Amino acid sequence: MINTEYKDTLAINGQTFKAMIAAALTWLKTNQQIVNALNVFPVPDGDTGTNMVLTMQAAYNEIQNLEENNIGKIAHAIAQGALMGARGNSGVILSQIWRGFARGLDSLEEMDASILTRALVEAKITAYKGVVRPVEGTILTVIKDIATTSEEIKDQDHILEILEILVQAADKSVIHTPELLPILKQAGVVDSGGKGLFFIFEGFLKFLRGESLDTSSAIIVKPLELMEGNELEDIEPGQDFEVIVDFRPSKSFNLDVFYADLEKMGTSIQVGEGDGIYRMHIHVPTENRYMPIDYAMTCGTITKVYVENLLDQMENKGKESDQPLSLTEVEPGQIAVVAISPGKGLSKIFASLGAAAVVEGGQTMNPSTEEILHAFEDLPTDKIIILPNNKNIILAATSAKKASVKQVEVLASNTVPQGLAAMLRLDPYSELDEVYEEMQAALSEVDTGEITVATRSVTINEVDVKEGQAIALLNSQLVCASETIEGACLSLLEKVDLSERERFTFFYGANISNEEVNHVIDHVREKFPNIEVELHQGGQPHYQFIISIE
Amino acid sequence: MKENQNPMGNVYVSHRAIATIAYQSAIESYGVVGLAAKNFAEGIAQVIVRDPTLGVEVGFDGQKIEIDLYIIVEYGTRIKMVAESVSSNVQYRVEKTIGIPVDKVNVHIRALRISDTD
Numbered sequence: 001m002i003n004t005e006y007k008d009t010l011a012i013n014g015q016t017f018k019a020m021i022a023a024a025l026t027w028l029k030t031n032q033q034i035v036n037a038l039n040v041f042p043v044p045d046g047d048t049g050t051n052m053v054l055t056m057q058a059a060y061n062e063i064q065n066l067e068e069n070n071i072g073k074i075a076h077a078i079a080q081g082a083l084m085g086a087r088g089n090s091g092v093i094l095s096q097i098w099r100g101f102a103r104g105l106d107s108l109e110e111m112d113a114s115i116l117t118r119a120l121v122e123a124k125i126t127a128y129k130g131v132v133r134p135v136e137g138t139i140l141t142v143i144k145d146i147a148t149t150s151e152e153i154k155d156q157d158h159i160l161e162i163l164e165i166l167v168q169a170a171d172k173s174v175i176h177t178p179e180l181l182p183i184l185k186q187a188g189v190v191d192s193g194g195k196g197l198f199f200i201f202e203g204f205l206k207f208l209r210g211e212s213l214d215t216s217s218a219i220i221v222k223p224l225e226l227m228e229g230n231e232l233e234d235i236e237p238g239q240d241f242e243v244i245v246d247f248r249p250s251k252s253f254n255l256d257v258f259y260a261d262l263e264k265m266g267t268s269i270q271v272g273e274g275d276g277i278y279r280m281h282i283h284v285p286t287e288n289r290y291m292p293i294d295y296a297m298t299c300g301t302i303t304k305v306y307v308e309n310l311l312d313q314m315e316n317k318g319k320e321s322d323q324p325l326s327l328t329e330v331e332p333g334q335i336a337v338v339a340i341s342p343g344k345g346l347s348k349i350f351a352s353l354g355a356a357a358v359v360e361g362g363q364t365m366n367p368s369t370e371e372i373l374h375a376f377e378d379l380p381t382d383k384i385i386i387l388p389n390n391k392n393i394i395l396a397a398t399s400a401k402k403a404s405v406k407q408v409e410v411l412a413s414n415t416v417p418q419g420l421a422a423m424l425r426l427d428p429y430s431e432l433d434e435v436y437e438e439m440q441a442a443l444s445e446v447d448t449g450e451i452t453v454a455t456r457s458v459t460i461n462e463v464d465v466k467e468g469q470a471i472a473l474l475n476s477q478l479v480c481a482s483e484t485i486e487g488a489c490l491s492l493l494e495k496v497d498l499s500e501r502e503r504f505t506f507f508y509g510a511n512i513s514n515e516e517v518n519h520v521i522d523h524v525r526e527k528f529p530n531i532e533v534e535l536h537q538g539g540q541p542h543y544q545f546i547i548s549i550e
Numbered sequence: 551m552k553e554n555q556n557p558m559g560n561v562y563v564s565h566r567a568i569a570t571i572a573y574q575s576a577i578e579s580y581g582v583v584g585l586a587a588k589n590f591a592e593g594i595a596q597v598i599v600r601d602p603t604l605g606v607e608v609g610f611d612g613q614k615i616e617i618d619l620y621i622i623v624e625y626g627t628r629i630k631m632v633a634e635s636v637s638s639n640v641q642y643r644v645e646k647t648i649g650i651p652v653d654k655v656n657v658h659i660r661a662l663r664i665s666d667t668d
Contacts, residue, residue, distance in 0.1 A: 083626065083627070083628055086627070086631050087631065088631065088635065089580050091628075091631060092627050092631045093580050129665050130580055130583070131578070131581065131583070131624075135578055420558070
């Protein structure tokens with residue numbers, strides 16, 4: 001039953017407005033969790049929905065027992081209550097909105113259409129005055145859009161019709177917030193404070209229409225918030241495929257029945273509505289992947305279907321990111337560095353330090369002369385420095401030099417840390433021979449530690465090694481063996497002359513667990529409190545750790 | 551000067567840079583209508599300053615940053631809430647952009663601005 005009591009109302013008095021505020025509060029409470037869920041800032045405003053509800057509650061408490069018929073006085077009491085009870089950032093802004101609104105009403109008995117407009121404009125002005133640099137795409141933008149719309153429809157004089165238009169404007173404004181505030185767009189949400197304000201106005205409207213206020217629209221999510229690809233939540237069994245169907249419902253469409261039927265097929269069900277189009281979202285097991293589509297066909301006209309294999313998505317997510325390296329672009333005449341890197345993590349580090357090309361390869365997977373040549377042949381400069389970063393690759397690099405018509409220097413970096421130290425001296429605008437000498441000098445400024453596991457029993461440099469033991473190499477010389485990785489690391493570092501060393505940088509390999517890495521690092525930090533210890537993903541095979549000691 | 555370790559060198563961030571970040575996020579906080587000179591002796595607490603180092607003090611003990619903000623608040627807002635919100639905004643933004651933990655943000659309300667009388 002739709003109440004028609006306010007259908008032709010031209011002015012609102014204090015008691016009616018009190019009832020509207022009560023309705024807005026109830027409606028905001030009903031939708032509180034929706035607003036809370038929209039929060040994207042981890043710190044600034046904890047729970048917008050809750051804060052706005054508490055602020056509105058304080059405002060309502062102030063007028064609850066007032067028998068006042070003067071809407072101006074009621075509005076001032078609301079503003080007072082909101083001010084005293086303002087919670088959180090959104091609550092403070094809301095209290096300013098009410099303060100301006102009350103000022104617009106002054107001490108008038110009733111509020112007609114033109115007074116409403118004046119009050120909304122005043123609310124907007126007051127809200128904006130509270131901050132030096134207003135951030136758009138927030139509740140401020142939404143009150144501004146509401147006020148502007150109200151000014152645009154001056155010819156309307158039925159309060160109910162005006163509110164219908166204002167609620168639509170608020171909705172549109174809220175949906176537009178991600179376009180104004182990038183952080184919302186990144187998080188795939190609309191502004192929470194703006195959404196809360198929308199619910200307050202929708203509460204007013206629902207009251208005037210005589211609609212129920214206790215049924216949450218919680219399950220109705222606007223399509224925007226439901227855009228595909230926003231959420232990569234953990235996938236539970238039976239959630240193999242994500243299916244999203246847009247459809248225009250037939251006349252007999254019944255949302256409750258629709259939900260009930262969907263629940264039989266899968267989980268994570270959401271249905272959004274906008275402009276006469278419904279969008280449903282569901283996670284289903286593989287065998288049911290076409291069922292929601294077939295079912296939606298029976299509910300109306302399908303306009304669009306998205307199907308995504310979540311299992312595949314999750315697998316890809318777990319994999320090492322295969323993003324292309326952001327290599328340095330060189331211009332003609334500049335010096336380009338080609339680095340040989342044994343692991344993905346190290347490739348990234350070389351790239352970040354300015355390498356123009358990276359060739360993956362290392363201990364047991366030495367790149368060929370051709371691969372190295374290919375890496376720099378097409379670069380738009382003829383000044384090339386190659387960092388082999390492994391003794392066994394120097395030869396291939398030298399062959400590449402001979403095979404090329406470009407000016408090529410091979411820096412004899414035997415280890416990755418040497419290569420990294422050399423990279424720091426790179427000045428791409430200098431002369432090739434000067435830079436080469438600079439980089440050459442850097443090689444001796446760093447010691448290299450390498451930790452691996454012995455593949456056979458052997459005695460070298462008076463160190464007895466048994467197969468399977470962890471061994472440590474200092475500048476490519478075997479220095480010790482231990483039963484544990486940790487032991488090998490610690491005794492390696494003890495053998496280094498630390499008088500002029502201040503930093504250990506650990507690059508952990510592909511064959512060691514995060515847990516073990518942390519364990520080792522903790523012990524190293526404990527044992528060498530005066531040394532700065534850093535950790536990076538190296539991703540190299542065979543070597544649990546490559547350690548740069550500088 | 552603050553120091554941040556990165557793999558190949560040190561990053562130094564000046565007090566002034568931190569003060570600027572704090573200033574920018576403070577004036578974007580709702581309820582804050584300006585920053586005031588921190589130095590009362592100058593007798594210009596009411597004067598809204600634009601130079602970030604005048605309304606912001608940054609301390610650093612080698613581990614953590616401590617920030618003092620001297621703000622002017624819009625009269626008619628709930629000052630406690632404005633202070634909490636500016637404090638968390640500034641902490642969040644400084645930590646996020648610089649990556650050094652902010653231990654404390656002390657908010658000093660130097661004045662209220664009355665833009666309208668009800």
